[in-house]
Amino acid sequence: MLDPVSERPRPPSAGRAVFLNDTTLRDGEQAPGVAFSRKEKLALAEALVAAGVPEIEAGTPAMGDEEIETLRSIASLKLPARIAAWCRMSENDLMAAVTAGLSAVNLSIPASDTQLAGKLGRDRAWALETVERVVGLARSLGLSVAVGCEDASRADPDFLCRLARAAQKAGAFRLRLADTLGVLDPFSTHALVRRVAVASDLELEFHAHDDLGLATANTLAAVMGGARHASVTVTGLGERAGNAPLEEVAIALRQTARLECGIDPGALRALALQVSAAAGRALPRAKAIVGEDVFTHESGIHVSGLLKDRSTYEALSPQVLGRDHLVVIGKHSGLAAIQMALADQGVQVDAERGRAVLERVRAFATRTKGVVPPAILREFYEDAFREAALRRRPARPVGA
Missing domain, CATH: 3.20.20.70 (Aldolase class I)
Known part of the structure; x- marks a missing residue:
């Protein structure tokens, strides 16, 4: 009226x-x-x-x-x-x-x-x-x-x-x-x-x-x-x-x-x-409000901002809808997301090893066209840890 x-x-x-x-x-x-x-x-x-x-x-x-x-x-x-x-x-x-x-x-x-x-x-x-x-x-x-x-x-x-x-x-x-x-x-x-x-x-x-x-x-x-x-x-x-x-x-x-x-x-x-x-119709993952991915984040810039202050990249609170943000690891992830995801598995990773993990993450995501599962992320960390350990091991003397 x-x-x-x-x-x-x-x-x-x-x-x-x-x-x-x-x-x-x-x-x-x-x-x-x-x-x-x-x-x-x-x-x-x-x-x-x-x-x-x-x-x-x-x-x-x-x-x-x-x-x-x-x-x-x-x-x-x-x-x-x-x-x-x-x-x-x-x-x-x-x-x-x-x-x-x-x-x-x-x-x-x-x-x-x-x-x-x-x-x-x-x-x-x-x-x-x-x-x-x-x-x-x-x-x-x-x-x-x-x-x-x-x-x-x-x-x-x-x-x-x-x-x-x-x-x-x-x-x-x-x-x-x-x-x-x-x-x-x-x-x-x-x-x-x-x-x-x-x-x-x-x-x-x-x-x-x-x-x-x-x-x-x-x-x-x-x-x-x-x-x-x-x-x-x-x-x-x-x-x-x-x-x-x-x-x-x-x-x-x-x-x-x-x-x-x-x-x-x-x-x-x-x-x-x-x-x-x-x-009999699948719900699109990116469907506004109700899609599976509407509160899912991969971009390093977005994730870094959310971790510091949710208001930087949150206009609609997912809690209003009974949901929450989800961070996934993929090609566009940044160091902060890698460190957070590994911390969730009880692993603290420094910047050097984190960047080594990130290289593996980007190669995997490009090859598979998908996100990196937690178990694979842990394998990447362990690979990076072993490589770092090998680099620190002193060279054996010639003839030893």
């Missing part, structure tokens, strides 16, 4: 400032080749809520009986979160959601002329009438209704404002602006969200796609523009290049904007690993 005088986002209320709507079970499952079983969806729903997610977009009831039964099973868990179904803006999809026993729906309709005409052969007048009719029906059935504007990023902003007013009049509580094709940048995202926020009293949600690698940045820009709901998936799992990653949005909001969304940072890596396992 925007302040009507300043047209800036109003200060967040106490507690949760931004609400994350996780759509891993819906949009995440639309990633190529991903198919969650019912058991996996139930476990993931429980894990999402345990991590602090307040709303889950759990599936698409129009897919058929199997999906409806899965949604019904999730609803039966009675989790302390809003469980919603994604539906097209149609009576048939709406009634499928009712059959699934859910109390909330996201009703989606194309907002751009390109999609209205090209996909449905319809126009703006039809869209406005359909929103009023289907949202009104959903409200009469006792459902909480969010309206999704598909392809909002390519829609006429004035028409988006008209859709927002129609949705609000029919009883919707929220409007989703979807960057369906991932065409926005942070500046255009901020401008679009702010434009609609000024024209409507509806709560706004932003749904980003990562085709240009900007999903997280665009989501933060949307929040700065007035959105108080963000659509995310764990690890960014989703169609094409994926969606805005839950873990990135949650931590970036906290670090850069000092906004809380109620997510437990310590639960994020385990949650990411659980989703990756269910999706």
Whole structure:
């Protein structure tokens, strides 16, 4: 919501400032080749809520009986979160959601002329009438209704404002602006969200796609523009290049904007690993926030600085995420790291021998394209120790 005088986002209320709507079970499952079983969806729903997610977009009831039964099973868990179904803006999809026993729906309709005409052969007048009719029906059935504007990023902003007013009049509580094709940048995202926020009293949600690698940045820009709901998936799992990653949005909001969304940072890596396992997709080692290597250091300059003062190379404390820094030995290690790693094995090494070990480390790392295991590092030290001892041994007299 925007302040009507300043047209800036109003200060967040106490507690949760931004609400994350996780759509891993819906949009995440639309990633190529991903198919969650019912058991996996139930476990993931429980894990999402345990991590602090307040709303889950759990599936698409129009897919058929199997999906409806899965949604019904999730609803039966009675989790302390809003469980919603994604539906097209149609009576048939709406009634499928009712059959699934859910109390909330996201009703989606194309907002751009390109999609209205090209996909449905319809126009703006039809869209406005359909929103009023289907949202009104959903409200009469006792459902909480969010309206999704598909392809909002390519829609006429004035028409988006008209859709927002129609949705609000029919009883919707929220409007989703979807960057369906991932065409926005942070500046255009901020401008679009702010434009609609000024024209409507509806709560706004932003749904980003990562085709240009900007999903997280665009989501933060949307929040700065007035959105108080963000659509995310764990690890960014989703169609094409994926969606805005839950873990990135949650931590970036906290670090850069000092906004809380109620997510437990310590639960994020385990949650990411659980989703990756269910999706059959390995978690990239360098994945922001949750990757194995994001607090791992090899560079000699970085390690030396961290050993003296963590603030030199630490902006995000790994302890916040229940993790810690890890120093590995490799081609770019320096003397300080070699001495520390050997000290961890109970060995004190002087600078001369440390540099001899370092030469072996760099040759090994270049040859193997990997880091040096502790046991190999110890062998390098022992080799250097023996060589130094041989150099100190006096030469035997000739003829002795």
